Amino acid sequence: MNVLSLLGRNLTQGPYTEPFPFGPAPTAKRFRGRVTFDAATCEGCKICERVCPAGAIRFSKAKDGLAFAVWHNSCVFCGNCEFHCPTGSVHQTTDWHLAHEQARKYAMVEFGLIPNQTCSECGATALATAPSLRGIAPPLSAEEAVTLKSLCPKCRARFLKARRAKP
Amino acid sequence: MSTVPETYTIPVGPLHVALEEPMYFRIDVHGETVTHVDINAGHVHRGIEYLTTKRTMLQNVVLTERICSLCSNSHPETFAMAAEQIAGIAIPERAAMLRVVAAEVKRIASNLFNVALLAHLVGYETLFMHVMQVREIAQDIKETVFGNRMDLGAICIGGVRYDLDEETTGFLVAALDRLVPEIEAIVATYRTNGSILGRTRDVGVLTREQGLACGVVGPVARASGIAYDVRAVAPYAAYDRLPLEVHVLTDGDVWSRAMIRLAEALTAIDLIRACLRDLPDGPTRLAETPDIPPGRAIAKSEAPRGELIYYLKTNDNPQPERVKWRVPTFMNWDALRFMLADAKIADIAIIVNSIDPCVSCTER
Ligand code: SF4
Ligand code: SF4
Numbered sequence: 001m002n003v004l005s006l007l008g009r010n011l012t013q014g015p016y017t018e019p020f021p022f023g024p025a026p027t028a029k030r031f032r033g034r035v036t037f038d039a040a041t042c043e044g045c046k047i048c049e050r051v052c053p054a055g056a057i058r059f060s061k062a063k064d065g066l067a068f069a070v071w072h073n074s075c076v077f078c079g080n081c082e083f084h085c086p087t088g089s090v091h092q093t094t095d096w097h098l099a100h101e102q103a104r105k106y107a108m109v110e111f112g113l114i115p116n117q118t119c120s121e122c123g124a125t126a127l128a129t130a131p132s133l134r135g136i137a138p139p140l141s142a143e144e145a146v147t148l149k150s151l152c153p154k155c156r157a158r159f160l161k162a163r164r165a166k167p
Numbered sequence: 168m169s170t171v172p173e174t175y176t177i178p179v180g181p182l183h184v185a186l187e188e189p190m191y192f193r194i195d196v197h198g199e200t201v202t203h204v205d206i207n208a209g210h211v212h213r214g215i216e217y218l219t220t221k222r223t224m225l226q227n228v229v230l231t232e233r234i235c236s237l238c239s240n241s242h243p244e245t246f247a248m249a250a251e252q253i254a255g256i257a258i259p260e261r262a263a264m265l266r267v268v269a270a271e272v273k274r275i276a277s278n279l280f281n282v283a284l285l286a287h288l289v290g291y292e293t294l295f296m297h298v299m300q301v302r303e304i305a306q307d308i309k310e311t312v313f314g315n316r317m318d319l320g321a322i323c324i325g326g327v328r329y330d331l332d333e334e335t336t337g338f339l340v341a342a343l344d345r346l347v348p349e350i351e352a353i354v355a356t357y358r359t360n361g362s363i364l365g366r367t368r369d370v371g372v373l374t375r376e377q378g379l380a381c382g383v384v385g386p387v388a389r390a391s392g393i394a395y396d397v398r399a400v401a402p403y404a405a406y407d408r409l410p411l412e413v414h415v416l417t418d419g420d421v422w423s424r425a426m427i428r429l430a431e432a433l434t435a436i437d438l439i440r441a442c443l444r445d446l447p448d449g450p451t452r453l454a455e456t457p458d459i460p461p462g463r464a465i466a467k468s469e470a471p472r473g474e475l476i477y478y479l480k481t482n483d484n485p486q487p488e489r490v491k492w493r494v495p496t497f498m499n500w501d502a503l504r505f506m507l508a509d510a511k512i513a514d515i516a517i518i519v520n521s522i523d524p525c526v527s528c529t530e531r
Contacts, residue, residue: 003293016300030335032314053226078229079320083328084456092314 031094032079035070037112042068042089044114044129048081057081057090066127068112072098073105087130119152121159126152136160173197179515181210188526190500194507194515201510206500208530215531219490224250224459227487228323235494235528236317237280240273241470242477242492242528243322248403248466249479250324250459261449262326263405264442268339269313269321269329270404270468271435271442275346276305277471278386278428278435281523282353285425288517289366294356301349308342311335324459326452336443343436350436354429357422367422371506371518374419381502385473385495386427387522391419397469409441421521428523470495472523496522496529 010016018025027033035056044066049057056074060067070081070090081090100108117128131148133140140148144163148156174197181189193205215234219227231242244266251258258266283298306316312335313319321329331339357363373383378391388395396413398406414430416423459481467476473495480489499522506518 006293006297016303028311028314030312030314031310032320050223051225053222053229076229076233077315078232078318079314079328080225080229083320083323084225 027094027096029094031096032077032092034072034093034095034098035075035077035081035110036091036093037068037070037110038089038091039068039112039114041087041130042112042114043087043132044127045086045132047084047086048090051080051084053078053080062113065113065115066129068114070110072108072110086132086134089130117150119155120147120150121155122152124152124154131156174202177512181207183516188524190519190524190526192503192507192515192519194512196512199512201507201512201515204504204507206503208500208526210530211527212530213527216490216492220486220488223485224324224481224487225456227490229320231490231492232318232320232322234492234531235525237277237525238273238470238472238475238494238528239318240269240321241468241475244270244404245466245468245475245477245492246479246490247322247324248468249464249477250481251457252464252466253462253479253481254324254457254459256325256453256457258326259450259452260405260447262451264446265327265329265331265451266322266404267406267409268331268439268442269319269327271438272305272308272312273319274435274471275432276302276309277523278432279305279350279353281520282357282425282428284520285367285421285517286363288520289362291360291362294360294363298353301346301353304342304346304349308339311338323452323456325457326450328452330451331443331446339439340443343439347433347436350429350432354426354433357425357429364422366514366517367420367425367521369418369420370514371421371510371521372419373502373506375417377505378419378502381505382498383473383502384498385469385471385523386424386431387473387499387502389414390416390423390427392417395474397467397474401467403466403468405442408445409438411438421517424521424523472496472525473499492528492531494525494528496525500524500529 046059049059054074054076056071058069079092082092114127114129116125119126148159151159176193176195179194180191189210191207194201195203219230222230227246228243231246232239234242279298279302283295283302286298287295309319310316313321313329321327373391375392378388378393392415394413394415398411399413412434414427416427461482463480465478467474475495476493478491479487482488507515510518
């Protein structure tokens, strides 16, 4: 490689760098960026909290349910949470725009809440987690899924047992 | 009239403009010639070895990936190999191939990085920037296929975390096709360019005997005529069924080490292509995340810098009882005493760079 031909090539091709922030910076589809959480599909198994090496994910008991928090400034973007999550409720987006002012550093958190509900069967107060559907055969109908979700853990177990017993 | 003494001691490092890593050398010189070298380590100790015993096995796959940025894939891979050995697990064939793909992509980027730095230290900035730009192709592969420019997150205990689909395979193939002519042109430049040859030929020589005495590994060993490559002598993943070529040169100078790295980058491309050709369908990991029973194991792999060894001891806890690793730089920096003997002061940085030191994983 001749330096002159290299210079010529660079002159005709223009800069290799992206014009960001004056133009868009292309981001790969698989880029592992900011973590998001979807409370509606979460089973509340807390596997993500256990496997997170950075301690960025925290579940805590709240008055009205189970609170989820992921601290973006503690997160190391490893994707362990998403990889081990059985439902895909915790997910890494391609968003890497996480630069922020120092004053906002404690606001770089995503919160979520799995609310409490009153069991439609026994009236007990329990978390409205998404029921674990793996291994349930035959698969639940949409109606059954809604019913199952409205139950407390004990009534869910009873519901599934009764369903299995059905001929 | 005052006289300047002919013999004096100069400190090089731990923070030094020409050193990429924090190492401290106390160098006795006579005139411009090095007469004695003292290597002082421990400037970036972070206590990671201790930390691994406070983290679960699943967390440690991520933690070990962050010991070192350039060999970041080799650490979790070897850690997972040790864990799989304890549990008696064989990973699926597709996973074995995908592990090779991840490891070799890292090798291309790591080797090009070191060769680029050599140009920088020689003072040939145009070439430095050009090689870094070529390396950027490998960086794009990592970002597109794995989702991150350094930490691939490719490994899990029992297999791999990523898979190749049509789109990522297409990108990978196209990027490799672009890399080959670029790397071949870089090889030709390093073979013929006067500035490079003048500063690297017969500089920092390590003879085969000295290399064996120090137990050097990786490209440093192979540039001194020692044909030792873990991928060939103790194949893991899928290396025993791939066309692996072990490159050996005999001059043992800075130039030979750079040429070995470039040749291995090209071989890495051949290996990835062979994997893509033979990639079988099937699972990429075990169906269930395996539990690791109590036990002990040693695993080793060929990181871009050379042989990486992991010792893992587990007990009934989710955390390992002990994790210890021996990194290639630990063996190679000992050889600096031989390479730097009788060197010129101006060549110190070039010689130190030629072992591709990774102090962050050596001092963890
Ligand atoms: S986000 Fe996933 S891993 Fe975390 S608690 Fe919910 S279902 Fe479990
Ligand atoms: S990406 Fe990694 S560090 Fe971030 S929240 Fe998930 S597990 Fe924790």
